[in-house]
Amino acid sequence: MTARAHELKVREVLGETADAVSLIFDVPTDLTQRFAYAPGQYLTLRIPSDRTGSVARCYSLSSSPHCDERPTVTVKRTPGGYGSNWLCDSVSAGDILTVLEPAGAFTPRTWNRDxxxxxxxxxxxxxxxxxxxxxxxxxxxxxxxxxxxxxxxxxxxxxxxxxxxxxxxxxxxxxxxxxxxxxxxxxxxxxxxxxxxxxxxxxxxxxxxxxxxxxxxxxxxxxxxxxxxxHYRSLTDNPFERHLRTPTPVAATPTAAPAADAATVRVDIDGNTHTLPWPRTRKLLDVLLDHGIDAPYVCRESACATCVCTVKHGRTRMLTNESLIPEELSRGLTLACQTLPESDSLHITFDE
Ligand SMILES: Cc1cc2nc3c(=O)[nH]c(=O)nc-3n(C[C@H](O)[C@H](O)[C@H](O)COP(=O)(O)OP(=O)(O)OC[C@H]3O[C@@H](n4cnc5c(N)ncnc54)[C@H](O)[C@@H]3O)c2cc1C
The missing domain is CATH 3.40.50.80 (Nucleotide-binding domain of ferredoxin-NADP reductase (FNR) module)
Known part of the structure; x- marks a missing residue:
């Protein structure tokens, strides 16, 4: 499911320490599903800026979906930082913030381990x-x-x-x-x-x-x-500016002919299957977005793992990887925003 931007009301701001606050959000009933999250995931907040329109910053959820009623993020001031200080200084109960749906893969797969x-x-x-x-x-x-x-x-x-x-x-x-x-x-x-x-x-x-x-x-x-x-870091890209643009839909042809220097990839996503030419130097996420396919992503820099998918058939390589651990790589997981094709014919799924 693609991470989309929504407006959420801040229900409460809690001072945690001299330089950290928690923002507790109200999620309206029609967005409950979209804001369902796993422990360890994060929200991306839009922070207004006179200089750039906005900046996007990720904040992990400190609440647990299993015992806390409302999603909560906790922000600590970064000395000299723009976004964290804006959030600590400017947000009050009742304010509306633009927030992307939860994302991230920093979640235990099983809960019975020490x-x-x-x-x-x-x-x-x-x-x-x-x-x-x-x-x-x-x-x-x-x-x-x-x-x-x-x-x-x-x-x-x-x-x-x-x-x-x-x-x-x-x-x-x-x-x-x-x-x-x-x-x-x-x-x-x-x-x-x-x-x-x-x-x-x-x-x-x-x-x-x-x-x-x-x-x-x-x-x-x-x-x-x-x-x-x-890995914590500030996004250099701004997903809100991208989310605000209306994507130009390009009909995905079910059996597009491969270009001369392209592989062919079959992609399962949101219950649909697309077969597309995959130019050798173009990252999978870009190819999907070029074809108007609503693929999930936030950072496009390998940090957030929102675009994670599984290679079912064929060989690929990632340009950078800050999110997946060796065990996940061995299961065929890859980050669409960093993945290039190596084989001529590939099958990738987002639906697992
Ligand atoms: C997955 C993830 C989870 C995270 N979880 C948390 C968390 O739970 N808690 C937490 O505290 N942090 C968290 N972080 C870190 C957080 O996203 C920010 O990186 C951190 O708060 C520092 O951001 P900052 O804007 O304050 O500082 P910086 O990014 O250092 O701010 C400086 C930057 O802002 C730019 N800037 C300065 N002034 C302006 C302006 N007026 N307009 C536009 N740009 C300006 C500068 O050019 C510079 O690039 C997380 C990061 C990630 C990736």
């Missing part, structure tokens, strides 16, 4: 959604390793205390405060994570923290396939 959740700063947001969901849906042990500058900057500190009180046998929270221990180091992470080295790892935080965690876990010989990571 989890090691690693977060720093605003990286807690999708981790919190996963943590709350796993406590409800699963039976495994959950350990959160959570790094922050100091005690006052710990987002969700009280909620976490309450969850530990309620689930003392299943949930362990290990805080790493920079004010007390300095920046997280690979050695320190390895020491803290050692008892949990057989757990599935979900990791979200700034580059320095993520690198320390990855190095620390490598020392424990935790295989790469067990580590799932969400």
């Amino acid at each position: 989890l090691l959740l690693c977060a720093a700063g605003s990286g807690i947001t999708p981790i919190m959604s996963i943590l709350k969901s796993a406590l409800i849906l699963g039976r495994g042990d959950i350990t959160l390793l959570y790094a922050n500058r100091d005690r006052a900057s710990v987002i969700f500190a009280e909620q976490l205390r309450q969850l530990v009180r309620r689930h003392p046998r299943r949930l362990t929270v290990l805080h790493w405060l920079e004010s007390e221990r300095g920046l997280p180091t690979a050695h320190g992470i390895a020491t803290a994570a050692r008892p949990y080295r057989r757990h599935d790892v979900y990791l979200c935080g700034p580059t320095g923290f993520a690198a320390a965690v990855e190095q620390g876990l490598a020392r424990l010989r935790i295989p790469e396939r067990a580590i799932h990571r969400e």
Whole structure:
């Protein structure tokens, strides 16, 4: 289902810490299906700008669809950042924001595994959604390793205390405060994570923290396939400007003849099948959009995984990949926004 833009009312703005707020949205009944989300997914918000019309920024849902009534995102100020400061300073209850439907693939596929959740700063947001969901849906042990500058900057500190009180046998929270221990180091992470080295790892935080965690876990010989990571960054493209344009529909011919330097691809999407020429140097998502096919996408930069699809037949290659882990690649998953054909004849599905 394509991520579309909708207007949502902000029901409440909660101050979480001195530099983070949560925005709780009201979803009207006719959009309930469209805003159904999985733990770990995010919303993309349109932030008005005098300079550029708008900017688009992604914010992970900190709420859990399994215990929270309304979708909530949590935004932490980025020093000097435009979007995050606008959201923290300018949004009040009752305001209307333009929001893309939930997207992203940072979601556990099964809830009964033991989890090691690693977060720093605003990286807690999708981790919190996963943590709350796993406590409800699963039976495994959950350990959160959570790094922050100091005690006052710990987002969700009280909620976490309450969850530990309620689930003392299943949930362990290990805080790493920079004010007390300095920046997280690979050695320190390895020491803290050692008892949990057989757990599935979900990791979200700034580059320095993520690198320390990855190095620390490598020392424990935790295989790469067990580590799932969400990458935060600001979009350079603006999906809202694209969404506002009316796409020019081009009839998709059921059996288009291949161009001279093109492969042929059969694409299953939204219950329909299209057979199209796929020029060797053109990315699959662009080919689909060229043909007026309503393919899902947000960032077009490999970060969001909204355009994920499965190669059923034929060989492809991705130009960049920031979202899929080796295990997903081995199942044939690919990102349409980065995929070029290698075989002459291919079959790709978005419908799995
Ligand atoms: C999947 C995903 C999930 C995320 N989840 C979260 C989350 O849960 N919580 C969270 O806090 N962050 C999250 N992020 C990060 C978030 O999307 C932003 O990257 C972050 O808030 C920083 O954005 P910023 O605009 O404040 O800063 P920057 O992007 O650093 O802002 C500076 C940029 O804004 C431009 N700019 C400056 N002034 C203007 C202007 N007037 N008009 C237009 N442009 C201007 C500058 O040219 C520069 O490019 C997530 C990112 C991703 C990809």
